[in-house]
Amino acid sequence: MRPARTLTLAVAASATALTLSAVPAHAASLSPAMVADAYSVMLNGTQAKLVGIGKQRASNFGVSSSATGTPDAPWLCDLTGDAEIKGKAAENLVSSEVLSLSSKNVFMISQEIHWYANEKQAKMAYDGLVSKIKGCEGQHTPSCSGQEEADVTITTSLTNGEKKAKDGDAFLWVNSETILSDPATNFADHEYTTVRLFGNFIQIVELETDGNNVQPLTKKQIAATDLLTDSLGDAWQAKFM
Numbered sequence: 001m002r003p004a005r006t007l008t009l010a011v012a013a014s015a016t017a018l019t020l021s022a023v024p025a026h027a028a029s030l031s032p033a034m035v036a037d038a039y040s041v042m043l044n045g046t047q048a049k050l051v052g053i054g055k056q057r058a059s060n061f062g063v064s065s066s067a068t069g070t071p072d073a074p075w076l077c078d079l080t081g082d083a084e085i086k087g088k089a090a091e092n093l094v095s096s097e098v099l100s101l102s103s104k105n106v107f108m109i110s111q112e113i114h115w116y117a118n119e120k121q122a123k124m125a126y127d128g129l130v131s132k133i134k135g136c137e138g139q140h141t142p143s144c145s146g147q148e149e150a151d152v153t154i155t156t157s158l159t160n161g162e163k164k165a166k167d168g169d170a171f172l173w174v175n176s177e178t179i180l181s182d183p184a185t186n187f188a189d190h191e192y193t194t195v196r197l198f199g200n201f202i203q204i205v206e207l208e209t210d211g212n213n214v215q216p217l218t219k220k221q222i223a224a225t226d227l228l229t230d231s232l233g234d235a236w237q238a239k240f241m
Contacts, residue, residue, distance in 0.1 A: 029065040029092050030115075038063070038094045041235040043111035043205075043228070048098035050224040051109050051207055056101040065092045074114055074129060074204055076174050076193065077136035077158050081143050085132045088125040090114040090202070105211025109225070111232055112204040119200045126197040129172065133195070136160045136174045153181045163194075165230035171196040173226075177216060185212045192222050194229040199241045205229045 030038075045059050064072075066089075074087035092115035100107040116122040136158045143154075156178040164170050171194050178189040189210035196203045207217060207225045 030063060035063055035094075037239055038113070041232070041239045042094065042096035042113075043098060043109065043232060044096070045098055047228060047232070048109050050228060051221045052224075053098055053100045053107065053109065054102055058099045058101055060097045060099075061095070063092065063094050067091065072112070074112070074125070074195065074202055076129065076133055076195070077160075077176055078140070078142040078156060078178075079135065080140040085135050087114075087129045087132065087202070090116040090122075090125070103211075105209065105214050107209045109207045109228075110205070111228075112206075113236060114202040114204070116200045116202070122197060122200040122202055126195075126202055129195055129202070133160050133172055133174060136176070142178070155179050155181070163226060165226065167230065167234075169196065169230055169233065171226075171229050171233075175217075175222075178210075187212055188214050188216075190214065190217050192217055192225055194225060196229055196233045198233055198237050201236065201240070203229070203233050203236065205232065 039061055042061060045053070045057055048057065048059075072093060072095075073089035076085040076087070078084045094113040094115060095110060097108060097110040114122075114125070116125060137160060138158060140156045140158065141154055142156055156176055158174065158176055160172070160174045162170060162172055173195070174191075174193045176189070176191040176193070178191075180187040187210070189208070191206060191208045193204060193206045196205075205225060205228055207221060209215075209217060
């Protein structure tokens with residue numbers, strides 16, 4: 001559960017009921033042509049329909065670059081306290097998010113492409129995630145701002161594993177279910193995350209719903225996320241490899 005990112009998108013979405021798309025004119029390490037190519041194969045609103053996000057939606061596309069790693073390293077899960085499991089950041093990050101506007105609660109899907117300098121660096125980063133993902137298991141109690149004052153506890157249940165698409169492409173997955181012990185709100189956060197390696201790229205696809213009285217993600221939504229993991233990754237390979 002990454003509150004900062006979700007809050008930012010939710011605030012942006014509340015400002016308009018239209019579908020938003022933005023292609024940065026320039027990114028520090030990527031040419032405008034490369035950014036445009038990336039935009040053409042990233043997650044879009046039409047694809048988000050597969051997980052149940054309808055016409056009332058807000059979309060966001062962005063590119064960030066850094067010589068010492070992107071602002072967001074590949075993220076897998078939150079553990080007890082402030083601990084979390086993340087991977088090694090890349091020099092460039094391309095991301096696309098689609099948020100449903102038809103509900104008071106957060107319901108969104110995102111795709112991240114962590115763009116490493118070469119295949120060796122990407123493979124090393126992925127191997128680290130393969131090892132670390134095993135820690136996304138069991139029950140944990142992440143910290144929460146204001147938790148002590150509200151006398152609320154948080155319980156996160158984590159599972160993980162590996163799957164293969166019909167064409168044989170393998171990917172990792174993490175399922176996270178977070179519940180707050182507050183009967184007044186029945187707040188919950190449900191996330192399903194996939195991780196896939198190809199060339200010098202690591203792709204992260206995440207489906208999330210959180211809010212009061214939200215229901216867990218369905219098997220159909222998880223299956224649709226798996227399909228997007230494969231099709232989005234294949235489209236990226238066709239464009240850049």
